Amino acid sequence: MNELPLPAPSTGPSPVRPSTQPSAGGPVATSRRGGLWRDTAGQVLRQRSARMGLAILGLLVFVAVFAPVIATHDPDGRLLGVEQGVKQRAAPCIHLLGCPEDQPQHLLGTDGNFRDVFSRVVFGARTSLVIGFAAIGFAIIVGTTIGALAGYIGGGLDNVLMRLMDIVLAFPALLLAIAIVTAVGASLANALFAIALVSVPIYARIARASVLSTKESDYVTASRALGESGFGILTRRIMPNSITPLVVQGTLGIGGAVLEIAALAFVGVTGDLNRPEWGSMIGLERNQLFNAPHVILAPGIAIILTVLGFNLLGDGLRDALDPRLNR
């Protein structure tokens, strides 16, 4: 085993904690059984909130992937004149639960354009998940790059980059996103871009903090002495330390992004409002709450479930992975 010449500080002989000695063989043993990843997965799954979050998100991903199979109707299909007896904003009608057979079956009713709400909600899962992952993925890549460079190079660059981040953070995120979308044109792609952009500073700060906390440590100095390049040190020695906080924050961030995209769609700055998307479904029908609450509640509950799933998973990840909480 080649890690022997570099004793990790925590396993060093210490008269105060002799009890750590026997368990020193622990990590080696677990790595034989399946390694770090399996170990981590086990820790995460021990958290009830992580399990609940994963269950909700698993269901959502399933629905999004198999949307064409699950949906009972074409999400964009206007059924007026196509389907016999279809009514505008009809309440949910399920034949199994006693809805008269002569009425067309719509699991979650129909909307103002005679479309099947259930199918639209099902297809909406695709939009929300894709945008959430894409926006936060982009924010993490850009933010981490900025934060890592600022922290590693330091000096003037650090100052300029982090002040830029402060400026972005000084705006309420949603307002800035609305302003950006209006500036570059109302479309879903631009909304994604705006959400990504306003999320960048959070990840930049996390990456910078972990670079600052590790760049002076002994093992980094050792790598440098061994002749490793600056890029190699940054990517292989320092950045792995920031994966945990980035993953935790990213998971919570996707939930936030789903909320933001829904809000942008609700105020109508995502272009085509007839796309099956939860926020615009609510925005289009918001004055109909009093006669047909289902057209608002169905996509509303879908948003709540999605965000709840990401929040629960994020909390579970944090509880499992944050060493400061392992008390």
Place this chain on the structure above:
Amino acid sequence: MTIPVLIGITFLVFALARLIPGDPCRAVLGERATDALCNDFIIRYGLDQPIPVQFVSYLQQLASGDLGTSIKHSRPVTTLLIERLPTTIELTLLAMLFATFLGVPLGLLSAYRRNSAADVGTMMFANLGVSVPVFVLGLILAFVFAIVLKDTPFALPPSGRLSSGVSVVPLAVVWGLEDWTGPPRALLDFVSGIYIFSGLITGQWGPAADAFRHMILPAVALGTIPLAIVARITRSSLLEVLGLDFIRTARAKGLGERGVVIRHGARNAMMPVVTIIGLQLGLLLSGAVLTETVFNLAGVGRSLFEAISGRDYVVIQGFTLLIAFGYVMINLVVDISYGLLDPRIRLQ
């Protein structure tokens, strides 16, 4: 550090407002405005000047306390602010009070009775609370309290600030100061716009209560996410503090459990809570756009959104600047309040 950020904000706001595509002239004067009319319009508002020149003259204008004149409403932005800001202040303050005065006790209770039914319930509620979009919650609340509970004592109005026929007499009229002009009068009118407050200090109980009833649903809708966050942070912060040595000392010297938790635990646990309350104010301003739309309130958030769609540069700049400056100042106040809570970090 605050000043470069403020200048950066000003420039960013200025640049973003200029980036918004579309012709402000035709957005304001209508699609059929003639070229001559538009030329006139552009020269009048200095839109023909290079952007840096426009920026410098804007800074000069700002330095003299002038936020410009709305292109669309042909009225000074400060006047618009005096009309609309009170609504938003009333809304966000009530939402924040709701979040703080419910969230902190809930969080303390959760931590104090860890793993009890109250704790599990609070945390489930908190998880759900942070997952509900403001506009969905707003619509649901409006549905429940204005439709389902209609004609019961629990019915609450779902839109506007006052019932029709009710008005709050402005302070200038009540106090006979109608001959005041300039900034003092503006300040007076501004305070008058905060209906609940001005109604209360002048003894107009009925209108004040009416204004309050109109603000309950919007404030609850807006305050629920902060409430959930405040409760969670309070809980985890107190749990962390209760594990520290000085708490054991306090118990060892025979203090009652309540004294230990409230006097020694809670006070030391408040720092992260104060930070998060400050940060939430920014979030509240975002949420205010949505809340004001759902509940039909003419506040800053909705005006800003309308200004963005109507390409009213001057209003966009003025309002965004105000919000961003306000946010930076709130953070400053938060920093200062640390010193009050924790003598160890009093400002040197």
